[in-house]
Amino acid sequence: MDVIKKNWFSESCEMWPGSTFSFEVKKLLHKERSPFQEIQVFDSTSLGRVLVLDGIIQCTQKDEYSYQEMISFLPLCCHRNPEKVLIVGGGDGGVARDVAKHPNVKEIVQVEIDAKVIEVSKKYLPFMAVGFDSKKLTLHVGDGFEFMKNHSHEFDVIITDSSDPIGPAVSLFQENYFSLMKSALKPNGIVCSQAGTYWDNMDLVKNTLNICKNQFPSAAYAITSVPTYPSGSIGFVIGSLEENVKFDNPVREFTREQLNDMDLKYYNTDIHKAAFALPNFVKNVIDA
């Protein structure tokens, strides 16, 4: 008890009081305050490189791919022909990297609000920032919310890779944001947004899913394992303009060889289906 550890970083956040995850730091590679948030990059002894925004772990080299692959391929594989994709947020480049792997995707537009996150990722997190090199990608620095006001009926899939709903990302969890995404979608379009976990924040899950249900005729919640996030997992809401979409039954499947060729380490069809399985205590709240 009474932890005293030198050279360890501990996450602390009002969203998860009373428990915390810590890692041993090899070196603090970068620290600055951008106009939007405090950015830190660490080299760690057990997790590789780690990106921290406002004191919260955003991704570690050890497990970032499960998050990036799932927030990308869950919506992409529920869409018959996802040619044009909008990414809001995702300043580390990881989602762009994985969206670009899908063979149907021809064009990716990304809007990230914080140029400093992009710059820092390019310098210290090349395994994710490689996404910015994709020829499919057009990158804008700006507010995704504002961007969508001027882009109607343009996208097949919109992925919101945001931080948690404190700080710059608050607006991305609100009804008018989901309404804007709806208007920016082509017919049969699909959205997917980070939405917290039922272990730590059942209200956030229920509220975000309800907002999604209000705006989209089909909506569901899925979850994936990410060991270095609080509760070791992270969830998504997914919504479609089509009716009666069975999100847990993807319209596009890839063989194991194809997945390996695309360098997908986590996502496959079984994992896709499994992500939508919910425990009883969650169903009892969500369906109430």
Next chain:
Amino acid sequence: MDVIKKNWFSESCEMWPGSTFSFEVKKLLHKERSPFQEIQVFDSTSLGRVLVLDGIIQCTQKDEYSYQEMISFLPLCCHRNPEKVLIVGGGDGGVARDVAKHPNVKEIVQVEIDAKVIEVSKKYLPFMAVGFDSKKLTLHVGDGFEFMKNHSHEFDVIITDSSDPIGPAVSLFQENYFSLMKSALKPNGIVCSQAGTYWDNMDLVKNTLNICKNQFPSAAYAITSVPTYPSGSIGFVIGSLEENVKFDNPVREFTREQLNDMDLKYYNTDIHKAAFALPNFVKNVIDA
């Protein structure tokens, strides 16, 4: 950085160097060294009661049920008629509590090596130790390994609820233990053992699964979410004396109403199926 926190408990273990989970302590309720291990029970600010053995979190009131329900109902629901069940370990009572809920189970025999864990759980962890009150249960204090040498062809299901393979539980991850379990089973019997996670210990997963495959004609690995375990998850190997068992397709299904009546908070048929879905990076190692 440089964590200095009073009244926080931090897990530390050679199995997971370089990262750790910590929780805020309301009160240390109990601390003693038994002949087998150091036992601590905390009251915490965010997780309820917490049992710690040799410095490692065994269960917290917040999330213990996902572990207990899964290690119990995965094997029970793969068996056509699980009347007689052996539990090795499980000194907190949680597995006995959940095994007793299955309507086919008539008789439970439990062998826990450390009487002190049982005693402490009865005093401080009544939400799990309630399992010891079941009329179906016969409880022995002793070595499960030795117990099975004198019990052949007796059990339909054997559940090994052990701590990790350091300290008293090492022998429960070895080939001769799986061989003994095999001889203690009735025809068509099924075993289920805690077996670590692929995020933190791929070698342990692969080795334990290989041992299980050596002894049983059908074997598989499953995983479940437990936020307060390292990596936020824990895995199991499951083996059956029957050939070609589809573990991800349980022979027994319960309705939502039945699950709620049994007070199962986590387990259901969708969750059962999902537990066997493995990421590509795991399949590539396990199948290699």
